[in-house]
Amino acid sequence: MANQRQIRSAFGPAWLCAAVLGLLLAGCATPPPGGVPVVDRNQRAPVSEGSYLVRRGDTLSSIAIRFGWDWRALAQHNGISAPYVIHPGQRIVFGNSRRATPAPGRAPVPAPAVKPTEPAVQVATVPDRPPLVTRPPEPQPPATPIKIQPVERSASGWAWPANGAVIGRFSSNGSLNKGIDIAGELGQPVLAASDGTVVYAGSGLRGYGELVIIKHSDTYVSAYGHNRRLLVREGQKVKAGQTIAEMGSTGTDRVKLHFEIRRQGKPVDPQQYLPRR
Known part of the structure; x- marks a missing residue:
């Protein structure tokens, strides 16, 4: 979350809103060839100086x-060719330099110079100094267990993200509902609908409130909006049935969960993927 605060402070809410909307529309690390580009008129010019050090869970698409x-x-600017794979520790540059720093272990590392052995130095002991007492490390409290509920999955592997009536249905018209709305109680658990990795957790996208986006594969992502509190962080791996948030009303007028599934960046009807009730 500290990383999100730095990005939000540096580039402002408008840029972050456009970036996350791009993530929802992009859906996967390597967009499919022949896709129609989406133009966001509110997006600012790309960052043109400095660099970024790749971390575990990053993809070229999410950094872009x-x-x-x-x-x-960005791939062309850094000399990254298909299949566009990046590695933790690799440096992605945005300025005049045209190449990314190779990932650790991919470039030969010169052997350190061997210094001549120096004679050992004798240190006189002080007889009246009491010996140092090393305290054993204090026991750490056990980590909070991950809450994973047993859930029913459909044949395609999806589970319902919350219990409650569907009060808003999917519309194929892009100007209407891009997912479904599920009624519930304030603080009710919101569950991951399938296994995946959290690629966004924050409130930078207007109209979604506190939002979680999970990448399940290079084809599918899912989004969970209007939460009261988020319980996962970016880069965290989650399992189907794992509690990822608490239901709320941020960014809307009532307590509900807005749930979307995107296939190759395009919204699809979640009820076609979820188990029948």
């Missing part, structure tokens, strides 16, 4: 969205 770049342009 975060810093306002088209992923293809």
Whole structure:
């Protein structure tokens, strides 16, 4: 979350809103060839100086969205060719330098110079100094157990993200509902609908409130909006049935969960993937 605060402070809410919307529309690390580009008129110019050190869980697509770049342009700028794989520790540059720093272990590392052995130095002991007493490390409290509820999955592997009546249905018209709305109680558990990795957790996208986005594969992502409190962080791996948030009303007029499934960046009807009730 500290990383999100730094990005939000540096580039402002408008840039972050456009970036996360791009993530929802992009859906996967490597967009499919022949896709129709989506133009966001509110997006600022891409970051044109400095660099970014790749961390575990990053993809070229998520870095490009975060810093306002088209992923293809960022790959070309850094000399990254298909299949566009990046590694933790690799440096992605945005300025005049045209190449990314190779990932650790991919470039030969010169052997350190061997210094001549120096004679050992004798240190006189002080007889009247009491011996140092090393205290054993204090026991750490056990980690909070991850809450995973047993859930029924459909044949395609999806589970309902919350208990409650569906009060808003999917519409294929892009200007209407891009997912479904599920009624519930304030603080009710919101569950991951399938196994995956959290690629966004925050409130930077207007109209979604406190939002979680999970990447399940190079084809599917899911989104969970209007939460009261988020219980996961970016880069965290989650399992189907795991509690990822508490239901709320942020960004809307009543307590509910807004749930979306995107296939290759395009919204699809979640009820076609979820178990029948």
